[in-house]
Structure formats: structure tokens, C-alpha cells
Amino acid sequence: MGEPPAVLEMTGIQKIFPGVVALDGVDFRLLPGEIHALMGENGAGKSTLIKVLTGVYGIDGGDIKLSGRDVLFTGPLQAQEAGISTVYQEVNLCANLSVAENIFIGRQPRRFGRIQWSEMRKRSAGLLARLDLDLDVSAPLNTYSLAVQQMVAIARAVDIEAKVLILDEPTSSLDASEVAQLFAIMRRLRDSGVAILFVSHFLDQIYEVADRITVLRNGALIGEYRTAELPQVELVRKMIGKELATLEQLESRPRESAEQIERGEPILRAEQLGRDGAIAPFDLTIHAGEVVGLAGLLGSGRTELARLLFGADKADSGKLELDGKPVSMRSPRAAMAHGIAFSSENRRTEGVIGELTVRENIILALQAARGWTRPIAKRRQDQLVGKYIKALQIRPDNPEIPVRNLSGGNQQKVLLARWLITEPKLLIIDEPTRGIDVGAKAEIQRLVAELSSGGMAVLFVSAELEEVLRLSHKIEVLRDRRLVEELDNTGDVDADRIMRTIASGATS
């Protein structure tokens, strides 16, 4: 069976950042009319390879051929003009502009140099209709949810006459039906001859849609395989490069129900706490040493509930008690003083500070808690930071490089380290494993389990039910901004049981 000539061929790509070899002689090729998955752990070099391909980064070695010709992109514009469109992991659109404009900006239809607004709106609506989206195309993008914004980003990429379409984790903020929609579009594009590079951390999605898989590890190429010829276990082994010991260990960890564990004192009690438009009044008790999972669909009020407990938003009804004493949570600062830490879901905008080093990022919250007039001694800093870099396996393990040079999963770990170092009584983690790979996911889960057995209470927010089930002693199910049910995580509770609650909203 002969293969068509590759539309894109990268050979011996070399990319070096200060302190990190991000890509070490990587080869990669894309055939026309295929969906090609790029797999690897955090820090394997996926994002870097994509940024090289789209002209965001220059390369330090190797060459790139597009349709048989040597190319060298000096910026995203050149890459786009050459026919490479990209949808990035985080939505990269201008939220202040209208939906239609976000799709067409840079290539608006014009007559006599004047933008044809009505034409543009008409074409946008048509394009979105093909994606089964019904939006007011003249409304500003920021009036829509993140998932919709992501679909708009895809609509934009699809409309550019692309030879190569890069989808960098487009599904991490989409729900199941939106993912199905996206896959339908991807298949249609593939059949029309577009080469699609697809990155996702959901293995099932890869196996559902990808024709071939390229695996990277630690900036080096491991191999290229046909999806049908590579069993899932084999793929994971190639990505991680070590046995799945941690993961399996967790799987087999006997789930202790809330009754079985020795319950500590209730450290937090919310009574009819609520905020108009964010989350309906709810009751919640969290004990020391307990992992409480928050389950629910995107937009069901998971984050809103967490933000209320942390004082990031102000409750407008109900009472909150900490250690048996009523408190009013006015600000995150007050929450921190009470021993509550909050690791945000949005690590890029609300979490790590890219310009600062790993050390500075980790030490930030502790320093803030002590007050800026009492600096932490350098030696103490090194000691603390070293400990957490090791415990969390942050890679690269150099504390003095800027955080922006780290991969997403490692940034997440830095964020977690920042809060752990303050030794909180209650740790709220919002989607800690979103957009990070299997290995790092297992590590973070292991860490949560360890922390709770050490007596820390953890409120764990995650979109992945399996993860919630695996870790939680108690599961709070949310639906339409309402806490609908509290489940003790005993043997008879499974994903199906939770999904039924989410779907029906009633206690069966």
C-alpha cells in the first residue's frame, strides 16, 4: 500500500531554551488526509514542536519541508499564509471583538478597501451553522463560555484554507457532545485532504479519531505508529517510559468510605451558603483528613462553589464556620489566614507568574502570608523548594529557571507546591489535572491521597469522574449551579451512579 507524499516533513529539529533542551533531533511528518496524534507527557516537547511548526519559535537545528519545499517561518503570519492553521490549548482570540470578527479578522471580506460587515456576519453564521452552533455573531466573544470560544477558534482555523490544521488540546474545555461535534468536523476535513495534527490527553479520544500516532518523550522522538497497530497500554508505556506502577497502585488502593476513615474534627461547615447567579445555597461539611470530591458538568457551579469557600467571591446568603467558629470570608487573604489554600483551574491567568523563577513562584504564598517585611532566608527557601521539587517531581528540577519555560503539567505542580508549602488545613484544588498527561496526573492524585492521610482536608474539583471516584471519601454532585446530592464513596457508588444523578438531578 503506497503512501502519498508527506505534506509536512520535519527532520532533526533542535530547540534549546536556557537550561532546557526542549527538542533533541525530532523527526515528524504529516500525510495529507490523515489525523495524526502527537503524544507525550508534560515536558515531552509537544507544545514546543507545535510552536516551532507555527513559527512562534525559531529552531536551533534541523529543517522543515512543506509540500516538498524548504520553509523557515519567522512568525505565525508566514505559517498561516503557507497553509498551517492552529487552534491552541488555551483560547487565543480577542474576547473584546465580536464572534464574526474573531473568525475573520485579518482576512475580512472587503469591497473598495471597506470591510463588508454584513457579508462577514453572514459567512460567520454559515460557518458556525456547519459546526452546529447558533450564536449571535455580532455579540462580543466574552459573552460566551470558554467552550463556545474554543469552537469559534476552531471555526476560524477551519475557514482559513488550511493544508495543515493543528489542534492543540482543543477538547480540554469541551463536553462530550461538543467533542463529538468537533470529531465530525475533523473527519470531514480529513476526508477533504487536510492533514490534521491532534493533541489530546484523553487516550479514548485519540483512539476514536486518530489514524497515526507519533510519540515524544523528554524532547526526543520515540516512534511513529498506526493507531490500529498500537494497543493503549503499549502507547502509555512508550509515553511514560516506565511501568505504570503509580497508576496501578492507586487503582488498587482500597477505597475507604467516609465511615471507615477516622473522621477528624469538622474544619469547615457551610450552612445555606450561596451567591446569586453563581451557586444556589448549599450545606457542606469538610472534616480533617477527608477528600471531598466535587463532580458535575462544565458550568455546573463547581468552580463557583470553591471560590465562595475561598472568599474569592463573596457569599450573599448563609453562614460559614471554620473550626466551629463563624467567620465571614471577605477575601482570599482572610481565607489564607484561616489556613485555606486555593489552587486555581486557570493556571495561566490566575496562577503561576511566568517571569519569575520556579523558586520565586513556590515561595510566593508563604512569603505573602509572613508579610513582606520578614523575608525568608535564602537557605530556608532552597531547602523548602528543593523538597517540593523532589516530592512533586517537577521537571526540569532547576529552581532558578523562569516558570514559563516549564510545560503545563509542571507549572501545575509549581502552583500546587506554592500552596502546600503554606501547610494549609484545607486545600482546594480546582481541576489540577486538566490538560496534563497521564504520568503527571497519577503523581498529583498520589499526592492528594498522601496529603489527606497526613490529616489535611482536600476539596478536589475535577471534570473527570474516575478521578473523583478514585480519590474522594465523599462526593458532592452539582447540577445547574445547585448541589443536588452528597454521596459517601462506598463500594456501590460508581461513575454510572454519579452520571445518573447529574442527568436526573434527583436522589434516586
Add this chain to the structure above:
Amino acid sequence: MIDVSTTPATNKTGPASRRRTYRPNAQYIPVLATLSLLIVMYTFGAVSYENFTHPSVLLNLFTNNAFLLVVAVGMTFVILTGGIDLSVGAVIAMTSTVAATLLQAGWPAGVVIPVVLLVGGVLGLGMGAVIHFFKVEPFIATLAGMFLARGIALLINQNSIPITNEFWTSIAETRIVFEPGVYISGMALVALAVVAVAAVVLAWSRFGRNVYAIGGNADSALLMGLPVGRTRIGVYTLSGFCAALGGLIYSITTTSGYAGHGTGTELDAIAAVVIGGVLLTGGSGYVLGTVLGVLVLGMINTIVNFASLNSWWARMAIGVLLFAFIVLQRLVTRKAK
């Protein structure tokens, strides 16, 4: 009123929009607030003072503030990208001095005007290039530009230079007279033409839309393949050009060139733009708002004159308004989130 609506009318007949309930676009709220303020001020003046409703009062607002209007239009572009241009006042001083000196040396007006506009544009281009290529904060780069321009003006001549050129004095007198005492000056018409062109550029050209995109999210704009560098340098060039044009208008209305002209104009221009509802962080606002902002500043001065108060009252009023509008912007953007 002049028609400089910068937003294309929303297509209310489309199938998508018909089903949706009307909600006032948060982006219009600041402009509407400024318009209401202007109406309230005018009504106050009309009730309190005799002759306030005379048409000349309104027309003089345009005539007296023509130079500020032109400068503020350039500033609008800059602020829409999230930047700032502190050099415009000094550019007025520099260009009026250069113009007066060249005219004194006998250069014809037809040569002096393009030369002066070119000087302003080139200075803006230089500042834009420094901001883009060396990643210098706009505040610092244009602060340097301000000292440079003012210094050049002082180097050329420290004293006020009278302009006797015939063309200059004749266009200073050019005006459309509606009835005795009621007229609009040629310079005000020039300013309104600049406003109209700017409104069209912002709403209907790729350059204009790129300005909004950069102000919204410069990183995204880059990843979307927009010419961020070219656009950013473009707005500073434009602002420099507008400041030079403002300087020419100033030299025409005062028939003089002087290194002390335009002191503090950059701050008036920024105030007008912000009161007009342009978001200081960029990405939201309209030229129409800027026009209203300039009129509000003019109206404050007019009322202070009518009330025979000291001019510091006008300054204080501007300060209070500026503060109020920045708070309003905060509230509106927070609501939008």
C-alpha cells in the same frame, strides 16, 4: 450633530439575532454616559446663564478646540491599542516653531505644511519603532519623545515667533458664517474631517480592526497572524501626524510659533479620550466618544467663563470627571465579565 457613528449598525433582521432579547451592549454605556453628561451640562448652562443657548456657544466649542480634537483622535488610536502618547503637546510646540521659522525664512506655505506633517509623523514612527522593536513601555518611549520634541523647539527659538505669511493669516480668517456672529471656523471643519476619516478607518478598515484586536489581547492577535508590529508602529505614527496637524492648527489660530505652545495638551487629550469612554487598557471605545469627551472639556471651560469663575474650577471639574469615568469603566468591564 455630526454623524460619525463608528459602529456598523447591528443586523437586527438576521435569523440569529431575532430570537434574542435586546440587551444594551456594554461597550456603548460609557459613550452614552458622556452624551448624557454633555446634555445635562448644556441644560444647566441654558437654565443658569443668559445667552448660553445662542448657537455661537456650541459652534465655538468646535472652533476653540479644533487642535485638541485632532490630537485626541490620534490619541484614541494609541489608547485603543493599550498604549499612551505623552509627546503630543511637545510635538505641537515643535511643529508650530518649525512652521513659523520656515515661513519667516520665506518658504512657501505649500512646502511648509507637508514638511511639518512629515516631521510629526517621523517622530511618531521613531517612537513606535522603539516601543515595538525594543519592547520599551510606551509611557517611557513617548516621555523621551516629549523631552526631545520640546528640546528641539527650544533649540530653534526660545521666543514666540509671529507668523505673517499671507496664506496663514487668510485661512485663520476662513470661516462659514451662518449669520453675523454665528460661524464655524475652517480649522474646526478640518478637525471634523479628521474625525470622520478616523471613524471610518476604525470601523471599516483592517488596520482599524487590528487596533482593537491588539488592545483586546496582543498575544492572541499575534497568534491569529495579525500584523501586530506594523499596526503598533502605525498608531504612533498616526498620533505623531495628528499632533503635527494639531500644531499647524494651533499656529494658524494663534498666528505664531512658540516652544511653550501646547503645554499640558497631552493630558487634556488623554482626559478627553478617557471621558469619551475609551478603555485605558485598550480594545474598547469609539472616536465619537472622543469627540464628546473634547466637547465636555470645552463645555466645562465655557460654563466657568459664563460664571466668571477662576479657571482652576475648570481644572478641578475635569479632575473629578476623569475620576468618575475611570470608576465607571471599571464597573462596566467588571459587569461584562
